[in-house]
Amino acid sequence: MARPARITRDDVAHAALRALDDVGYDQLSMRTLAKELGVGTMTLYHHVADKDDLVDAAIDLVFAGLPAAMPDAGVTGRARVIAVATTVLDLLLEHPGLIQARGQRALRRPTTLAVTNDLARGLLEAGVDPATAGVGIPLLLDYAIGCAGFTTQIEDEETFEALRQALPADEFGPLLAVNQAVIDTYGPPYTRRRAFEINVERILDGLGAR
Amino acid sequence: MARPARITRDDVAHAALRALDDVGYDQLSMRTLAKELGVGTMTLYHHVADKDDLVDAAIDLVFAGLPAAMPDAGVTGRARVIAVATTVLDLLLEHPGLIQARGQRALRRPTTLAVTNDLARGLLEAGVDPATAGVGIPLLLDYAIGCAGFTTQIEDEETFEALRQALPADEFGPLLAVNQAVIDTYGPPYTRRRAFEINVERILDGLGAR
DNA sequence: ACCTGAACACCGTTCAAGT
DNA sequence: ACCTGAACACCGTTCAAGT
Secondary structure, rough: OOOOOOOHHHHHHHHHHHHHHHOOOOOOOOOHHHHOOOOHHHHHOOOOOOOHHHHHHHHHHHHHHHHHHHOEEOOOOOOOHHHHHHHHHHHHHHHHHHHHHHHHHOOOOHHHHHHHHHHHHHHOOOOOOOHHHHHHHHHHHHHHHHHHHHHOOOOOOOHHHHHHHHOOOOOOOOHHHHHHHHHHHHHOOOOHHHHHHHHHHHHHHOOOOO | OOOOOOHHHHHHHHHHHHHHHHHHOOOOOOOHHHHHHHOOHHHHHHHHOOHHHHHHHHHHHHOOOOOHHHHHHHHOOHHHHHHHHHHHHHHHHOOHHHHHHHHHHHHHOOHHHHHHHHHHHHHHHHOHHHHHHHHHHHHHHHHHHHHHHHOOOOOOHHHHHHHHOOOOOOOHHHHHHHHHHHHHHHHHOOOHHHHHHHHHHHHHHHHOOO
């Protein structure tokens, strides 16, 4: 039996994901990663082509666990769409470094086609017109990415208070009014995940899902 | 009259925006930018605090022109929301480097509060419940960002054909069906901007906008 | 065959000095 | 007062050599 290689691509991918989670993409360096794995910097290049490929390996690691989390045949189409969308959001919220590193490619790996297909299945089962479903799938995914990485959501009352005091009421009346209504109706705690859930329901209504 | 400074913050911001558009954030360097402006690298630091501030200046430049593009009082609330959302999308599509560089901060500048306020105004005018409007505003903005920077949209028939041939029909039936319906119904040309317009209408339906 | 140190061509930013 | 070159502490990746 040959001596196993000291490190595998999987080891590298796991270390990269941990570094992305801990310090973010900007601070992720081949040198530091190699040091952490106890190998020379150049050894990494035997397992990944370059830094891009390193991040792709980390992405695949995250989405590899996704099919198992998918709802089984027993649920309604609407429940399936909600489950898939929020699972994607949760994965992205857990690993914000992925979006920082990859942008669009984070959801363009072969691994994520199963997700897209599950959304299509759920929407069709919920009675959504096929063309409307096809247009609506990117809406759900783009919103999940935008919400995870970029939301302008106000999540706590202090931020809202600060905003209220900073904005002249005569000019920003509508904004202050809707923010007040959100605080009164939904929170605290009012998280971006909660907002996502509420909005997915509205999106499904708009798409005509039963 | 004192000799005017050779370069202003505005010059630096314009040059930074051009560089972001041309070569992207990764290739944007203080050294190159300074050379292009015909000054020493360190001179830039008299106009911007650091590279982050440089990008913020470029962002403000882009959104500075936005209030002028806002619809006036004559339109319906629904039309206002559509106009504001698509204008934001167009700005982001024109300058993809902004999202690459900033992520969430791209829409968190004081300049963009006017946008948020206009969306609130439009939604309220369209009869949307205030709390629903407050939750729905980040949906519109997050979707615009996700769509501009990260969409998984299939925009041309070749990509669709490639996908169809790559995916086994028995496993990816729903995905292939909805994609076919989109091609048949909307395109070509079916762009991400077109998809955005369609989906904003559906979002407004879901939010209960008249 | 497998691994990797040294080197190349870059970065952003600090500091101290030049005019 | 205003500007900036040199230097510091980093990068990702190529190349050639080491074991």
